[in-house]
Amino acid sequence: MVHAIHGISKHINTGAKGFTPNIYHKEVTTMIVQHNITAMNANRMLGMTTNSLSKSTEKLSSGYRINRAADDAAGLTISEKMRKQIRGLDQASTNAEDGVSAVQTAEGALTEVHSMLQRMNELAVQASNGTNSQDDRKAIQDEISQLTTEIDRVAETTKFNETYLLKGDDNTKNVYMKGHDAGLKGTLTDGADSATFKIAAGALDAGKKVTIGGKEYTIAATKTEAEDLFKNAQTDDTVTIDGTSYTIKGTTDADKNEYKVDELKALVKDGSTVEYKGKSVTAINDQNNDNVDDTDSSVITAAHAIDLMNAELLAANNIGTADHAATMGNTKPTYSSTDGAEFTINKGYATVADRLSFSLHVGSDADMTNKINVNIETMNSAYLGIKDLNVKDSTGNAATYAIDAIADAVSKVSEQRSALGAVQNRLEHTIDNLDNVVENTTSAESRIRDTDMAEEMVNYSKNNILQQAGQSMLAQANQANQGVLSLLQ
Numbered sequence: 001m002v003h004a005i006h007g008i009s010k011h012i013n014t015g016a017k018g019f020t021p022n023i024y025h026k027e028v029t030t031m032i033v034q035h036n037i038t039a040m041n042a043n044r045m046l047g048m049t050t051n052s053l054s055k056s057t058e059k060l061s062s063g064y065r066i067n068r069a070a071d072d073a074a075g076l077t078i079s080e081k082m083r084k085q086i087r088g089l090d091q092a093s094t095n096a097e098d099g100v101s102a103v104q105t106a107e108g109a110l111t112e113v114h115s116m117l118q119r120m121n122e123l124a125v126q127a128s129n130g131t132n133s134q135d136d137r138k139a140i141q142d143e144i145s146q147l148t149t150e151i152d153r154v155a156e157t158t159k160f161n162e163t164y165l166l167k168g169d170d171n172t173k174n175v176y177m178k179g180h181d182a183g184l185k186g187t188l189t190d191g192a193d194s195a196t197f198k199i200a201a202g203a204l205d206a207g208k209k210v211t212i213g214g215k216e217y218t219i220a221a222t223k224t225e226a227e228d229l230f231k232n233a234q235t236d237d238t239v240t241i242d243g244t245s246y247t248i249k250g251t252t253d254a255d256k257n258e259y260k261v262d263e264l265k266a267l268v269k270d271g272s273t274v275e276y277k278g279k280s281v282t283a284i285n286d287q288n289n290d291n292v293d294d295t296d297s298s299v300i301t302a303a304h305a306i307d308l309m310n311a312e313l314l315a316a317n318n319i320g321t322a323d324h325a326a327t328m329g330n331t332k333p334t335y336s337s338t339d340g341a342e343f344t345i346n347k348g349y350a351t352v353a354d355r356l357s358f359s360l361h362v363g364s365d366a367d368m369t370n371k372i373n374v375n376i377e378t379m380n381s382a383y384l385g386i387k388d389l390n391v392k393d394s395t396g397n398a399a400t401y402a403i404d405a406i407a408d409a410v411s412k413v414s415e416q417r418s419a420l421g422a423v424q425n426r427l428e429h430t431i432d433n434l435d436n437v438v439e440n441t442t443s444a445e446s447r448i449r450d451t452d453m454a455e456e457m458v459n460y461s462k463n464n465i466l467q468q469a470g471q472s473m474l475a476q477a478n479q480a481n482q483g484v485l486s487l488l489q
């Protein structure tokens with residue numbers, strides 16, 4: 001049985017029941033015009049070539065190997081994650097650069113504050129000199145006041161992108177000033193809100209010299225203490241009383257200035273100076289009971305020395321602390337030859353704005369380790385401890401104590417500038433690292449997403465040639481069936 005279907009003959013041999021037929025195919029050339037298989041095949045192949053050429057053209061014109069998810073779904077996912085990281089790191093680098101600018105602005109302002117403090121120190125040293133008159137110190141005070149006002153103005157107005165850098169934030173805190181020893185000889189221990197000043201044992205014993213407020217004093221003895229100086233004198237020992245030398249003997253001979261110890265004590269009067277074995281004491285002559293010798297104001301008792309020290313410590317610790325003045329302990333110390341004396345200083349403090357704190361985000365992730373914190377204290381005169389600094393007293397002591405206060409202010413500004421410099425150095429390293437990561441990540445993302453132009457140009461040329469060939473073959477295929485017309489003539 002033969003079936004002719006569109007030019008294909010199928011010959012089927014049938015045999016007995018159960019016999020498997022032998023089937024074979026044979027191509028038969030026919031002149032059929034219901035289809036154009038050759039042209040259809042050529043057109044299909046041309047379409048495939050045109051599509052490939054279109055993709056090559058797209059890749060070459062865009063520069064991307066992946067222009068849509070269909071090009072490489074996995075590659076697109078990886079590329080987009082890398083792009084997110086790259087753009088985040090680019091912005092992080094910009095954030096760090098902005099941080100550097102802010103820090104530089106603050107540090108630049110503090111540079112000028114430092115300069116003004118140095119000038120104030122110069123003026124304080126000048127004012128502390130005894131050759132200056134009251135009018136001189138007043139003129140010096142005028143300049144110091146102007147500099148203090150300018151420091152406050154700088155602190156109030158320095159800003160970056162509408163953020164006031166040296167003004168602090170809206171909260172307040174108490175800042176305690178450093179303790180000062182007023183130039184006294186002893187040991188100062190500075191604490192958080194108080195300080196202690198200790199005088200060593202024996203420092204205020206009778207006959208000792210002590211300097212208080214720039215003036216030297218001699219610690220006086222009582223008449224009994226002056227007599228006790230030589231109570232254990234031995235025979236032939238020499239005792240000097242008011243410039244006259246006496247020899248200790250077993251019997252008294254006034255003509256030879258030879259006395260028994262007990263009889264020699266009678267020569268000691270109020271105001272007498274007694275010298276024995278290199279030690280000298282003065283029996284105070286204090287008819288006024290003010291612990292100061294009536295004839296020599298530089299001769300004072302240990303108790304009066306404690307009073308003077310207490311006053312000087314108070315004055316020294318109140319320089320520049322107009323808001324909340326320093327006070328001394330409720331109980332005035334008592335001097336002991338064995339224990340010395342210890343003063344308690346309740347330090348003065350200023351109520352100022354709390355420090356300004358802000359963070360710089362220098363990473364592409366939400367990790368808090370990507371935050372670099374910047375803290376800037378308010379740099380006004382109150383915080384620095386130089387508010388209402390006074391150097392115009394008659395003695396020059398206030399100016400002397402002002403030197404210490406200014407030194408503390410310089411230290412605070414230096415500490416803040418140092419902290420800002422450390423942050424700036426860190427930020428510069430951060431920027432370098434971010435740029436390096438961006439560069440490497442960009443390179444990796446490019447290998448995934450970008451087109452290899454050389455390779456793709458080869459594909460483009462191939463597909464272009466194939467397209468031209470396909471177009472030619474399609475034209476020829478369409479001409480193949482034209483021969484049937486000769487049969488119709």
